[in-house]
Amino acid sequence: xAWSPPRWLRPLVFVVCLIPAAWVVFAIASDFFSGTRLxxxxxxxxxxxxxxxxxxxxxxxxxAVTPIRQTLGWNWLQRYRRMLGLFAxxxxxxxxxxxxxxxxxxxxxxxxxxxxxxxxxxxxxxxxALLVPLAxxxxxxxxxxxxxxxxxALHRSIYVIVVLGTIHFWMAVKRDITLPLIFAxxxxxxxxxxxxxxxxxxxxxxxxxxxxxxxxxxxxx
Amino acid sequence: xxxxxxxDLRSSEITPENLYYDRREFLRAAGLLGIAAATLGTVESxxxxxxxxxxxxxxxxxxxVTTYNNFYEFGTDKSDPAENAKGFKTKPWTxxxxxxxxxxxxxxxxxxxxxxxxxxxxxxxxxxxxxxxVIPWQGFPMSDLINRVQPLSSAKFIEFQTLNDPxxxxxxxxxxxxxxxxxxxxxxxAMHPLAIFAVGLYGKTLLPxxxxxxxxxxxxxYGFKATKSIVRIRFxxxxxxxxxxxxxxxxxxFYANVNxxxxxxxxxxxKERRIGEFRKRPTLMFNGYADQVGxxxxxxxxxxNY
Numbered sequence: 001x002a003w004s005p006p007r008w009l010r011p012l013v014f015v016v017c018l019i020p021a022a023w024v025v026f027a028i029a030s031d032f033f034s035g036t037r038l039x040x041x042x043x044x045x046x047x048x049x050x051x052x053x054x055x056x057x058x059x060x061x062x063x064a065v066t067p068i069r070q071t072l073g074w075n076w077l078q079r080y081r082r083m084l085g086l087f088a089x090x091x092x093x094x095x096x097x098x099x100x101x102x103x104x105x106x107x108x109x110x111x112x113x114x115x116x117x118x119x120x121x122x123x124x125x126x127x128x129a130l131l132v133p134l135a136x137x138x139x140x141x142x143x144x145x146x147x148x149x150x151x152x153a154l155h156r157s158i159y160v161i162v163v164l165g166t167i168h169f170w171m172a173v174k175r176d177i178t179l180p181l182i183f184a185x186x187x188x189x190x191x192x193x194x195x196x197x198x199x200x201x202x203x204x205x206x207x208x209x210x211x212x213x214x215x216x217x218x219x220x221x
Numbered sequence: 222x223x224x225x226x227x228x229d230l231r232s233s234e235i236t237p238e239n240l241y242y243d244r245r246e247f248l249r250a251a252g253l254l255g256i257a258a259a260t261l262g263t264v265e266s267x268x269x270x271x272x273x274x275x276x277x278x279x280x281x282x283x284x285x286v287t288t289y290n291n292f293y294e295f296g297t298d299k300s301d302p303a304e305n306a307k308g309f310k311t312k313p314w315t316x317x318x319x320x321x322x323x324x325x326x327x328x329x330x331x332x333x334x335x336x337x338x339x340x341x342x343x344x345x346x347x348x349x350x351x352x353x354x355v356i357p358w359q360g361f362p363m364s365d366l367i368n369r370v371q372p373l374s375s376a377k378f379i380e381f382q383t384l385n386d387p388x389x390x391x392x393x394x395x396x397x398x399x400x401x402x403x404x405x406x407x408x409x410x411a412m413h414p415l416a417i418f419a420v421g422l423y424g425k426t427l428l429p430x431x432x433x434x435x436x437x438x439x440x441x442x443y444g445f446k447a448t449k450s451i452v453r454i455r456f457x458x459x460x461x462x463x464x465x466x467x468x469x470x471x472x473x474x475f476y477a478n479v480n481x482x483x484x485x486x487x488x489x490x491x492k493e494r495r496i497g498e499f500r501k502r503p504t505l506m507f508n509g510y511a512d513q514v515g516x517x518x519x520x521x522x523x524x525x526n527y
Contacts, residue, residue: 032499040300041289041496042352105501110489118487172487174350175397175468176297 005076013080017087020054021094028102044102051095056169056183058088059162063190070197082138085158089135092128120171127164130157159194162187276502278345281354283423285496290430291348292449293398294383294390305391306429311450314434320455321376324369330434334420336369337361341424342417344440347479347508353493358438359421363411366418366454372408376456380405381437381448398464404448405461405475406439407517415440415513418451441507441514443477474527478518479508483527 024047027038039046065081068074104110114121134155136142143151166187170180288303295302314330339359347353367379385401387393393400410416419438420427427433432449439446445465455461465473472486481491481504492501507514518526 037284041285042299042494044494044499045352113489117484120487174297175293 002075010080010083014083017058017083020050021091024050024094044098048095048098048103051091051098052169052172053179054091055088055095056162056165058084058091059158059165060183060186060190062088063158063162063187067190067193086135086138089131092131096128120168123164123171124168127161127168130161130164134158134161159191162191278343278355280343280357281496286354286356286422287428287430289496291350291444292392292430292432294392294400294402294450295430296392297397301392302430303428309389309429309433309450311429311434314452316435316451317453318366318370318455319453320380320457321373322456323371323373326370333366333435334361337365339420340417342415342419342438342440344415344438345508346438346440346444347493347504349443349445349473349477349485349490351488351490351493351504352496353504353508354496356422357424358417358419359424360417360419360438362414363416363418363437364414367408367412370456372456375458377408378405378457378459378461379408379411380453380455380457380461381451382453382455383448384450384452397468399467402448402464403461404437404446404463405457406446408456410439410514410517413514413517415510441479441510443479445473446477476518476521476523476526478523478527479504480506480523480527482506483524 024039027036028043028047030036031039031043039050062081062084065077065084069077100106100111104114115125116122134157137146137151137154146154166180166184169183170177173180289299290302291299292302292306295305311330316328316330316333317326318328319325339361341357341359343355343357345353346356363379372379381404383402384390385393387400406416416437416439419432419436420434422431427436429450432447432451435451436449437447437451446463460475463473463475466475479490484490490504493504494501505511
């Protein structure tokens with residue numbers, strides 16, 4: 001009865017997720033080597049911001065999977081969560097690479113100075129550092145090795161990551177906080193959903209427990 | 222006729238072909254502004270030289286100068302001003318001169334410009350966000366105006382104010398900055414020959430996104446010290462409260478002199494990206510104008526007075 005997506009959907013989603021990355025690589029190269037203006041007057045800055053926004057979008061997609069699955073009953077979505085999460089990591093790696101290779105031009109001293117002196121960089125780096133173990137433990141093998149419970153506990157750090165990521169973006173903008181505010185609101189809804197779901201689970205568990213001992217048979221009703 | 226050999230010229234001094242042709246259009250545009258033809262024959266050109274001989278200062282393309290702008294009155298994205306300022310009305314335009322001055326007056330923009338001889342100034346422009354450009358401005362020294370209106374001896378500062386018109390300037394409908402945009406200089410800074418009022422760039426009348434019809438250019442300071450679309454100039458004895466300083470005092474000071482050694486709290490100011498270049502270049506003290514303006518700040522703690 002459960003609908004399952006056609007076979008071609010998975011590769012299609014994969015390719016679609018690659019489009020922004022392919023576009024930005026092409027645009028940087030084209031702007032500098034062919035004199036186009038795809039990324040405007042300051043292509044490196046624009047590429048940095050562009051990839052940064054995509055990190056937040058993919059984190060948003062990843063976190064949206066569970067609420068959508070549960071409320072709409074689209075269980076097949078679950079199988080796309082890992083891919084979306086790994087894309088968040090891939091875009092974060094790209095964002096960091098553009099910052100370090102093209103913006104800082106491999107100046108380790110400047111990187112260190114940025115990390116210790118500028119809180120928004122410190123926070124962004126922390127978010128990235130927390131993403132790494134999630135990417136590493138994303139394989140089925142690792143889930144098995146860690147055990148479902150421990151794996152799930154570890155991967156709950158994504159909640160911290162989105163908070164750090166949003167703060168990083170919020171602090172990085174100069175004055176106009178419209179976009180960081182929009183991300184913050186969306187993440188608030190996505191995290192809020194989990195808090196509500198968690199509380200409801202706790203309440204029903206408590207109710208069940210309260211109801212269970214005297215009349216164990218009725219509890220199943 | 223004496224023809225200079227090409228190798229006597231630094232590339233930064235060569236007027237690009239398009240600018241050469243644009244010049245005629247500028248003359249026409251300037252004519253529209255009501256400037257006497259006699260003045261126009263003598264548009265002077267001055268390029269303040271670089272201090273480190275290695276770095277070239279080629280003009281930044283017109284397209285970048287007119288599409289990559291911070292002018293929050295028209296939106297906070299760099300591309301917003303060029304989009305949103307399209308129908309901006311600069312005619313008629315009145316500039317008020319008031320405060321501690323012998324001859325306060327309300328000028329039409331034409332009368333404001335007319336007495337001065339327009340000059341061309343090719344200046345480096347360094348944004349506080351660590352990018353930079355090289356722009357050929359047309360304008361006249363601030364000191365021209367200051368001498369004309371004769372400030373009182375009690376005047377120590379000069380304050381500039383941008384038009385306040387949320388109808389035309391959509392950015393002013395949200396409180397990103399305290400409107401109207403207000404900036405200021407010490408009077409001796411304003412009297413410095415490098416400080417100018419600009420009415421054109423690249424030989425054309427200023428476009429709205431660049432601050433038409435009248436803006437200040439203070440090349441040794443970060444770009445935000447400039448005031449665009451000026452309607453009010455006030456002489457005062459107190460240091461003016463400036464827009465960015467009011468908005469974020471720990472990040473933007475009153476002086477805002479370009480200084481590679483004093484970082485913005487959120488980024489380093491040691492290097493900059495010249496628009497159009499792939500690699501960054503070192504930022505120069507006072508944006509490379511230290512020889513000319515350094516004396517203004519002798520004895521001043523530049524770390525405290527950022």
